[in-house]
Amino acid sequence: MTAPDCDHGEKVAYPDGETAARALVECKISRALHNNTRRRARRAYECRHCHRWFLTSRPDLFATAS
Numbered sequence: 001m002t003a004p005d006c007d008h009g010e011k012v013a014y015p016d017g018e019t020a021a022r023a024l025v026e027c028k029i030s031r032a033l034h035n036n037t038r039r040r041a042r043r044a045y046e047c048r049h050c051h052r053w054f055l056t057s058r059p060d061l062f063a064t065a066s
């Protein structure tokens with residue numbers, strides 16, 4: 001269910017901002033515990049095309065969940 005204008009590809013999607021924010025916290029904890037530098041999610045944002053939520057490492061993306 002990916003709208004044509006979406007640019008997030010097959011990323012993990014979250015149904016709402018609260019869920020995405022929780023996942024973001026878990027991601028940060030995981031990085032801190034395991035020094036995992038591959039998951040660099042910094043913030044959550046809502047896709048304005050499909051209205052699902054995603055995590056991103058880009059600080060310059062439109063909407064924010066926090």
Ligand SMILES: [Zn+2]
Nearest residue numbers: 006047049050
């Ligand atoms: Zn989308």
